[in-house]
Amino acid sequence: MSQIHQLRKGSTPLLILSVLLPEKKYGYQIMRELEQRSDGYFTMTAALLYPALHELEQEGLVESEWESDPGCRKRKYYTITTSGRAALQESHAEWQTFVANLFKTLENPLPHPKETPK
Amino acid sequence: MSQIHQLRKGSTPLLILSVLLPEKKYGYQIMRELEQRSDGYFTMTAALLYPALHELEQEGLVESEWESDPGCRKRKYYTITTSGRAALQESHAEWQTFVANLFKTLENPLPHPKETPK
DNA sequence: TCTTATATATAATAAAGTTATATATAGGAG
């Protein structure tokens, strides 16, 4: 019960964690990659991304460090943590459960339809 | 673009419309049937259902009428309209698109990973 | 120099879900 209300809202943290899985990345890079991965379906905006990243960091699911490569402006790189990987797997599974239940509920009629009670 | 932000939130109107598809039903009955159909996964509450029903009515997707069967207290029956059926189909399809994109984005890495640009 | 892409961030607003509360009736237990 506790989780299903939460996962109805917010696929954003899930998407962010998934792109951080292979290697550390910075915010702008995450935005671009999410757009590319979804062929433009998910338009991740800065106002959605950065607060989400800060919250993920507060929860200990990602860690950040500033890096200043010469010739580039400073970038804040985010690394997924061990608990971040666990949270990603869990959230992914919860989404699958939610979706399965949604479509089951939408498509399946009642097993034994009862007439309207008096 | 216009729709995908809307469908992230709110599977509630979709679920309501789907249970109204076979025949007219009243609010409390809709709540119970949604719980039964989903084997208790979706706990539709009154505070979620009734405002949603009123909004669906305002949008012309359902119509309501009070009925007072003897021996029962008055019930407000909701009937799905023609545009309600169309909206249900459309919303269902949008959810499928959303879910397909979500899992594709989560599971598929980039087709041609580009190194970090300088 | 001006514009665009890059890069991070916050504020204000709107939409939806959750919790709590209000009102009222029918039926059963005691």
Place this chain on the structure above:
DNA sequence: CTCCTATATATAACTTTATTATATATAAGA
């Protein structure tokens, strides 16, 4: 007859998340 529970509809207050708008700053190219 009274109390409690299930039925039945509804609103208010609060929280969370997405959207829109804005702010700041740097690198690259016209």
